[in-house]
Amino acid sequence: MNRTEALEHFRSTYIEVLIKEYIDKLEELFNDQVNELSALFIDSFRRICLSAKAMQERGEKGKIGYIVYSMRRTYLIEQRYEYVIEAFDTHWFFDQRTCQDIYDASWAFAYWGQLGIMLEQQRKRYMNVIISPDIEQSLLYTVDLFHDFIIRLAAYTIKRATELPEFLALDREDDLEIRVGEYKGLSRLLFQGQTSRITQTEELIDIC
Template sequence: MDKQAALQHFKKHHFTPLLDIQLDMLEAMFHRYQAQLIFDFKESFRDLCIHILSMQQQGQKDPIGYIHYSFLRTQMLEQTYLYMVEAYSAEWYEDDSDCKLTYDASWAYAPMSTMLETLEQERKIYMGTITSVDVERMMLESAPFFHQFVNSLLRLGMAEVVQMPEYLAIHKADRVAIRTGEYKDISENLYVEDQKSLLADQVREQLIHSSEEEPYVYENLKRLSLPHIHLMQKDLRYNDFSHSDLRESQFHSCILIGSIWQRANLAGSSFQGCLLTDTDFRYSDLRGANFSSASGQPHREHGVRVPGLCGLRFEHANLDGADFTDVHSFEHVCFEGATMQGTLVPRKYQQHWKLSEAQRQSIVWTE
């Protein structure tokens, strides 16, 4: 067996099966200990904000425009799973005033150590054809599979950390972006904040005229008055509509992956046929909202599980009279504290959804 054939055989019969097992175990742990993981992240973020403010009070740091959580593949070979967390001014990488701490992500990457130990033994059956360097290379290439869990955890905690007094106290640029990704490589927004107020009419026009070629995504659309807006087949993923007035609005067959609607007024609105994977409706007013035929379909392909790890969040929302007829892939949903008087729910979710007895009694179960 030549080198290339041996690598393909090793990857197919040893590396990939072991990776799948570890990712399944990590996903179970991610959901089981989510509250503690979010708490730890919040404490880490609090420390960062205190450090930023201290530097600013000493005149060593300009208003913050970027906060970046970076993973470094080189450290992974040393089994050091610390993210570098850096705060930059609006000039981003041109800001040469170092402001950095670390975030311990070993909870997500610890399986890599287990895999390295196992694979190091299994490669030996290939009689020297596969080296330790080959195994290390495979492990480094798998880093994004573990990063996706950190990405999802940061998203889950972001709404809380940006309300902390320590974050509110730091001096910010006109636009702040909190991002994550590989160090000085591809990254994505977790949170965007504009200090300047957006004009509702301007945003309405941008939403209406967005297209597949120019989608309107990853934007901060908080505290806007946009009632009765009608949007069809728009890509609005990861937009933040929190605290906005969107009464009687229509979002028909839109892509709303990872969008946030916390404390929004969505009474009488429709999300019919929308893709709602990882969407956050916590504390929102959804009285009479129509979710018929909506989907929470998670992404599952060759170890990729994002979007889909965060689940749908309806904690403390008002869902009285809402319609969940024919929704699908809604297994991972949280309704803690939500009111559901007269909410229409397919009977198949009786066993899947974790509901209080009061919620079960107030729901109208449909076939």
């Protein structure tokens, strides 16, 4: 079996089967624990609002124009299953006044990590025809499947999050946006101005 044949056999025999297995597990967890997960998401949103408000009170931050949850692939490779939460003024990523917190996404990405372990174990059946970088590349292709669960949770939760007194107390732009996406990549618009957007649009934008 040459390398091309080995990769194709590995993909059809192990990758596709294991992806389905772990996505099914994550779907079950999501459905069973969505309210608990939602409460934890709201806690993270409250924290970033409190941090932004404190900066505003110190004169270090203007009106908030964007609140963004960002997935970073470099973190995932390091097994840091965290999203960075940032509050920006109207300059978005060019805002020089950093306001950050962390959202723990391990409830979803721990399954991604387990998928990687299983793929690495099965790779050894191929006698080094398939190498570890092949596994890392294959694993990175699956990130969006797990990331989608974070978007779903955010969409489920966003209305309650934006009713928090900590959010309402912020000095905000009229068209403030709340987004979830990949760091300086595609992001999903969940809320704009005073309105939850997830049922009205499936907008994805590239901010690179």
